[in-house]
Amino acid sequence: xxxxxxxxxxxxxxxxxMPISISLGLTVLSFLFxxxxxxxxxxxxxxxxxxxxxxxxxxxxFILAGNFLTHGGVARxxxxxxxxxxxxxxxxxxxxxVLACALFAAISGxxxxxxxxxxxxxxxxxxxxxxxxxxxxxxxxTSGALGILIPPSIVMVMYSVATNTSVGALFMAGVVPGIxxxxxxGSVTWYRAKKxxxxxLPKAPFAERFKAxxxxxWGLLLIVIVMGGIYTGMFTPTEAAAMxxxxxxxxxxxxxxxxxxxxxxxxxxxxxxMSAMLLYIITNAVLFSFVLTNENIPQALAAWMLGHGxxxxxxxxxxxxxxxxxxxxxxxxxxxxxxxxxxxxxxxxLGIDPVHFGIIMVVNMEVGMCHPPVGLNLYVASGITxxxxxxxxxxxxxxxxxxxxxxxxxTYWPSLxxxxxxxxxxx
Numbered sequence: 001x002x003x004x005x006x007x008x009x010x011x012x013x014x015x016x017x018m019p020i021s022i023s024l025g026l027t028v029l030s031f032l033f034x035x036x037x038x039x040x041x042x043x044x045x046x047x048x049x050x051x052x053x054x055x056x057x058x059x060x061x062f063i064l065a066g067n068f069l070t071h072g073g074v075a076r077x078x079x080x081x082x083x084x085x086x087x088x089x090x091x092x093x094x095x096x097x098v099l100a101c102a103l104f105a106a107i108s109g110x111x112x113x114x115x116x117x118x119x120x121x122x123x124x125x126x127x128x129x130x131x132x133x134x135x136x137x138x139x140x141x142t143s144g145a146l147g148i149l150i151p152p153s154i155v156m157v158m159y160s161v162a163t164n165t166s167v168g169a170l171f172m173a174g175v176v177p178g179i180x181x182x183x184x185x186g187s188v189t190w191y192r193a194k195k196x197x198x199x200x201l202p203k204a205p206f207a208e209r210f211k212a213x214x215x216x217x218w219g220l221l222l223i224v225i226v227m228g229g230i231y232t233g234m235f236t237p238t239e240a241a242a243m244x245x246x247x248x249x250x251x252x253x254x255x256x257x258x259x260x261x262x263x264x265x266x267x268x269x270x271x272x273x274m275s276a277m278l279l280y281i282i283t284n285a286v287l288f289s290f291v292l293t294n295e296n297i298p299q300a301l302a303a304w305m306l307g308h309g310x311x312x313x314x315x316x317x318x319x320x321x322x323x324x325x326x327x328x329x330x331x332x333x334x335x336x337x338x339x340x341x342x343x344x345x346x347x348x349x350l351g352i353d354p355v356h357f358g359i360i361m362v363v364n365m366e367v368g369m370c371h372p373p374v375g376l377n378l379y380v381a382s383g384i385t386x387x388x389x390x391x392x393x394x395x396x397x398x399x400x401x402x403x404x405x406x407x408x409x410x411t412y413w414p415s416l417x418x419x420x421x422x423x424x425x426x427x
Contacts, residue, residue: 006031006291010338021277024284024338028291036294055167056282058157060275061241065222066108067271068248073258074219075117078103079125081212087201091193093129094139095186097122101143102182105150107222107244111332111369112380115144119384130199133385134395135192141381141392142399143185145366148332150178152226152241154278155332155362161282162289162340165354167237168230172421173355175227177363180416181406188402218251231424278333285337292341312350316411319343320364327368331376335365359417363410367403370396 009030013023069075082099089095100118108114119140126136148155151171160167192198204212213220225247226240235243252259259267310318322343326335340361347357369377372393382392410416 005035006295021281021284021334024281024288024334028284028287031291036291055157055160055238056279058152058167058238058241059154059278060271061238061245062109062152062154062157063274063278064268064271065241065244065248066110066113067267067274068245068252068259069104069107069219069222070113070117071252071259071263071267073256074107074216074251075100075104076121077212077216077256078219079118079122081209081216083201084204084209084212088203089190090200091131091135091189091198092201093122093126093131094135094189094193094198097126097136097139098143098182098186098189101140102146102150102178103220103223105144105147105178106152107219107226107248108147109152109154111145111147111366111377114147115140115377115380116384118144119381123385129201132198133387134391135198137381137385137387137392138395138397138399139185139189140384141377141396142370142403143182144377144381145369145403146178146182146185148369149174149181149359149362149366151175152237152244153362155336155365156358157237158278158282158333158336159340159358159361162285162337163344163354163358165358166426169355169421169426170358171227171230171237172424172426173359173417174362176420177359177410177417181363181366181403184402184406185399188399192398218255222247222251281333281337285334285341288338289341312352313412315346315350316352316360319347319360320407320411323361323364324368324371327365327371327375330368332362332365332369335368336361353414353418355421356414356417360407360411363403363407367400367407370400370403 006027009027010023013026018026079096079100082096082103083093086092086095086099097118100122101114104114104118105111108117123133123136123140127133147153151174153171153174156170156174157167159165160170222244226244229235229240229243230237249264253261253264323335323339326339330338344354344357348354369375372378372389378389378392378396381387382389385392387395
């Protein structure tokens, strides 16, 4: 009965158009005051202990690093480097977009930032080169979603906070699926470009490729610093986030000089606004998780599923359906912080690896960001392309179908996610 009350309250508040973070907070407070006898002192204690986690500090640092790089000309140099490498293949500029999104995702940790940074430069170039606008929009909208799968990923940090799973293991588990999904999206791009005979760029000579690599090397080096530092044990993911923020500042302001010192306060303010929004969601989600645990809702769900003979395969299929539906009206951060406390205990009882389950959730959110009616990447891409959501939905469907197929592979092939962190001895 209590479970029904909690979720009815939450759904009713969200249907009013209220932001999810406030809906969560009001749901928790209403339930605590009207339906339980939980002492407020224990609620306050849980609130502070729940957000007093070292990993949370990684979120503002990764956001800051991504903002410096988005405004600092790194995206333009990465697109040029990608174009010299794959531009002569079928759909060359489109493939450059997939590769550039994968590279930029590995330094920004954010899907919307990847769509804006790469799309605002690449789409006009593709239209000018003779590609249909829909083709470019489909590539950027879906490839931009790589931002939350290829590490570092802000969403993975939030999953870690919600479930006490190792951030380092999650980061390493995202590497192979991230590269695999980039190859899947690239294959769809190549096939459609060959089928419709879209333009190809002339093959770039070695000297031009080397020059493009040298110019983009400062941005690419951040991948080595973050991933190499975590892998070698030189620093934790949180320390890697702080290092990446400092490095991104130096590269954007003093190396590339695309960002002046007078622009730094604006970048800091934007990062602070975004960080405050996410931390507010986390705070309310911690209380929501506390209420669920106090009412034994996850345990009751696990007992019900096991009692009815629902195994791992059925549970994972149900999770995929539930998370894809949630992606219709919620952003990735909210999905992780609301659903992870409910589904994670059941997954553990069924013997599903916590890291593998985290990657499944992230891939679900990638798909959710690209499908209507309110996929976040669709709205960001709509602002860049000046296309309507319906038109964009038609544009992304070939890539979206391939992402759904990839989701099934990730769900039922755990080794794809777990092989690399096991190889590194992180599990």
